[in-house]
Amino acid sequence: MTTFGLAVPRWRVDRAGAPIVLGLVVLAGAAVFGGSFAGGQNLGNIALDASYLLLIATGMTFVILSGGIDLSVGSLLALSGVLTAYGARWGTLTAVALPLAVCAVFGVVNGLLIGRARIAPFIVTLAALLFARGFAFAVADEGNRVYIIPAGLTLTRLGQARWLGLGAPVWLALAVFAGGLVLLNLTRFGQATFAVGDNQEAAELMGLPVARVRVLVYVISAVLTGVAGVLVAAQTQSGLPTIGEGRELEAIAAVVIGGTLLSGGAGSLSGTLAGVLLLKVIQNLINQVGTLTAYYQQVVSGTFLVVVVLIQLRLARRRRV
Secondary structure, rough: EEEOOOOOOOOHHOOOHHHHHHHHHHHHHHHOOOOOOOHHHHHHHHHHHHHHHHHHHHHHHHHHHOOOOOOOOHHHHHHHHHHHHHHHHHHHHHHHHHHHHHHHHHOOOOOOOOHHHOOOEEEEEHHHHHHHHHHHHHHHHOOOEEEOOOOHHHHHHHHHHHEEOHHHHHHHHHHHHHHHHHHHHHHHHHHHHHHHHHHHHHHHHHHOOOOHHHHHHHHHHHHHHHHHHHHHHHHHEEEEEOOOOOOOHHHHHHHHHHOOOOOOOOOOHHHHHHHHHHHHHHHHHHHHHHHOOHHHHHHHHHHHHHHHHHHHHHHHHHHOO
């Protein structure tokens, strides 16, 4: 299949590991815990928790598909939340525009250093991680001050609203995800992202704007993380510089579980959605048990990461036979 003169990647069975495991886990959870897991309220809570990660992981998918990595998203999530709460004193418009503008600047700088200066993505985004976290603590007076968003602000009502039984952030995340699907699969930019990740030298020989693509994917990642930070702050009515620690690893795990190659050039956003839901369902099931600490969530999530990857490798081998 081709679109705008470029090939659109087809769905592949070797990337079905996450949906298969997700289906099995959901069925097992419903069988063991019944309504406490499969009830509407709990499923709504899972969807709300997953919506923030989906926003971040959507941007991360573009970055990884292009052959990069973004370690700064956890710190940008915290910075965005702090700036949202800080800007709320001047109204909803400032509370939203300020963090998104700052995150966009981080994305541009990351992209230029990686795409133009050819510095390794790991180094650039690690530096951005440290800078953004330090910036968040500086705005919050070294963590000693917590800015509160007024309850009557439009932003707060949006973050805490429910539409058709689901939190407003869920619908916003799904709208962004749908836009990401269109951008990735039906535009020249999306296809250029695949090409750059698959073989940068070949993409340059084809005349593709490699540096521009790298800048744009990091801007997308940073801005979507900023959106997640705005929604988290709106939902909690505060901005804390300590949130988001480890969220970059969770986002990367969701993308990889969904079948996107860390080396770039192959993957899908639909797989990322399955990866996000799988991680959040597992975390919810651990909470259902009640006797396990948060540390076991990391152990179980890591185990499922290995299991899903092994399933994908098995499916890939069968596909080649």
